Amino acid sequence: MREIPVVDTTLRDAHQCLWATRMTTAHMLPVAEKMDNIGYQRIDLAGTIQFDVCIRYLKENPWERMRLMRQRITKTPLSSFTRSKNLVSFDTVPDDVVALWVERLVANGFREIGSFDGLNDVDNMLATLDIARKLGVKTFGALSYCLSPVHTDELYVKTAKDLVKRGKVDAIWLKDAGGLLTVDRIRTLVPAVKKVIGNIPLELHSHCMTGLAPLVYLEGIKAGADRIHASIAPLANGNAQPAVQSMASNLRGMGFSVPVDDGLIDEVSEHFRRIAEVEGKPMGTPQEYDAFxxxxxxxxxxxxxxxxxxxxxxxxxxxxxxxxxxxxxxxxxxxxxxxxxxxxxxxxxxxxxxxxxxxxxxxxxxxxxxxxxxxxxxxxxxxxxxxxxxxxxGSPKIALKPQPLPPAVEKLRKEYPNASDDERVLRFMFAGNQMDEMLAAGPMKTDYVFEKPLVTLVRELAERKITRVSFTRVA
Structure with a gap:
């Protein structure tokens, strides 16, 4: 019986897709230890947009979030990845800034680091993968999927070979951010990639926008893929990943072993369902097929x-x-x-x-x-x-030929001599007063209270159909 490990995306991509990345640290911490014991291959905690939203909107220190989660999640590796040479920016950043970013990810508890590139340019991904490997953590490289006349199986095979040969990755991540994979395509793509990567695990990551992702996963596993990325409903389906609950059930029904604790998953599911109800956040539902x-x-x-x-x-x-x-x-x-x-x-x-x-x-x-x-x-x-x-x-200031970016870290350390490297790299990425505003907001909330005590009492009384109650004033 072949075992199919699961990479959890609940704390990263799922709320990015369904809650506009607005999951707070207080939302996460109460279930961190339970998630650690579910049996995941790894827990995907942060890409780069999480840093952006933490600082600009939630006013939370993202590094502190990661340290707090690492304190509670001790068995399961936490993973992160870089957006090629862009990191948080839409522009490219110097290689030494990418290196510092990866160093701080590892220093703050991440044990698996990956990279993806919107052009599938392996040279861009190596800036992250080489540093991560030297720091002693596992790495994964992405095959970013889309539909076009140039994005053929042959292109993905070539990119996968390059990631294995030059990137020396520990896993390949078939990243279908657009939810575009079909059952027919996965049947040809997975065997072609597996043929050239051998025993290196191939992970399936898709989204449910067309309603096909669950079927794509099942066919991909049958075709030889090794792992799936899934999230815990109600933070699943919709624009997010397939639900781990249904995927585990279906895979087991097909004769595969899925090493996750269903009981703990149900407890975490209830936690996020209650948050969604209290805060009016959407819950993922299966999507209808949309050809457009x-x-x-x-x-x-x-x-x-x-x-x-x-x-x-x-x-x-x-x-x-x-x-x-x-x-x-x-x-x-x-x-x-x-x-x-x-x-x-x-x-x-x-x-x-x-x-x-x-x-x-x-x-x-x-x-x-x-x-x-x-x-x-x-x-x-x-x-x-x-x-x-x-x-x-376009702007005439942009040269017609790209020029190499000069190193920036040494200058950054001189500019902020009393800051930590954690703070310095964030100040490089977030200009103006964004960092100052985040720091001025004070300590972030780490406890989540669903209801005030009086609200809880009234609800319980209503459920018991008690119509009379007296309150005693206490001096």
């Missing part, structure tokens, strides 16, 4: 943020038109994979095109840099007429 999703390919995490931002700007009525423009822009830009940062860049350009009524009238700096190769090797050329407009309307 395969055209725009907007990922789960971005979809929830996109809707929220459009609503705040009073532009909700443009949502469908924007998705159509996203599909067009993506094709014109040479099929960038719709994951951060390229999903956001394509989305921003689409918004500008629709709102201004003239396509590429305004060109963000990042779009011009992308088109000129600042972020890595493009797998397909930008449409010539679009490239002309991008170069003409």
């Amino acid at each position: 999703h395969y055209e725009h390919q907007v990922p789960g995490g971005m979809m929830s943020n996109f809707r929220q931002q459009l609503a705040q700007a009073g532009l909700s009525h443009l949502f469908q038109k924007l998705l159509e423009e996203v599909a067009r822009v993506r094709t014109e830009l040479g099929y960038p994979i719709m994951i951060t940062p390229f999903a956001q860049l394509v989305g921003t350009q689409a918004v500008l095109n629709v709102v201004q009524g003239e396509r590429y009238k305004t060109v963000p700096d990042e779009i011009k840099k992308y088109a000129l190769g600042y972020y890595g090797r493009l797998l397909a050329p930008v449409a010539p007429d679009v490239l002309d407009r991008i170069v003409a309307n």
